[in-house]
Amino acid sequence: MLTVHFGELDEMQYGPSWFKYNYKPEWLKDPFVQEMIKGVDNSEYVDGLVINSPVFGPIPPERLSGGLKTLIMIYKRTDLIFDATSCGQNCAVWLKEIGRRVDVKVCLEYLMDFAEPLEIMIDNENRIVRSEKDFMYTAMKYI
Template sequence: MLNIFYGDMSDAVYNTASYFKYDYEDEWIVDSFVKKMILDVDHSTVLDSGVIDSPVLGKIPPLALSGGVKTLILVKFNTTKVFNASTRGDNCAKWLLKIAEKEDRTINLRHLMDFGDEPFMIHILNTNQTVHSMAELIPIAGEFV
């Protein structure tokens, strides 16, 4: 399940792009799940662990991926840290839910990310409540961001 702490969280990694720079591993980039995320969010194709084909930027290294994808990759593979997920746009929300489908993940959000119209299960750590829709989530989370 996806656990979210809303608002300022002192031990969360705030600058996720900077953290990714010295933390990512080659195997993460060529993971089949990650390839799908990169294709969906960045519209880019992973050619190998060091080269990604972007329709706008040309051939780019993993460090030039979007901030959103970098944070998603960190959330998937680095389970020792809590990351500030407000560096991701709403187009990353479904991937957050997919990452946390089978394993627990905890993230920090400092804005109201839109998790869409489909039912979901999110545990809000601030109040220890589980919500299943944006209609349930907004009145609770909005108090903290």
């Protein structure tokens, strides 16, 4: 399940930097990571460490967007808490999908919209929200 903490936590990590210096080449072989590469950056994984970007042509993983790098870190390092504020609104659908697959906790410091159906644990209140309205009113109390 996806757990969201509104605001900062001391142990919060910054996804783009973590990814840049710590990603594992085999992560790119994961079909779900490839789906996120397509969904967020509109790019295609080719092979090895090569991704085909419609903007830059062939690029290494270091040149993926900050939001995508953070999503991959959230998915692959569930032992850490990342700042999902690096993820734009177009990452919300992927954050929800990550939460459907694994248990993760993220921090969030802006009002990201999540479409229903949703099931998100709010860390600040230790309760699960299941509607967009409940999620947003709760977020507005803390952000």
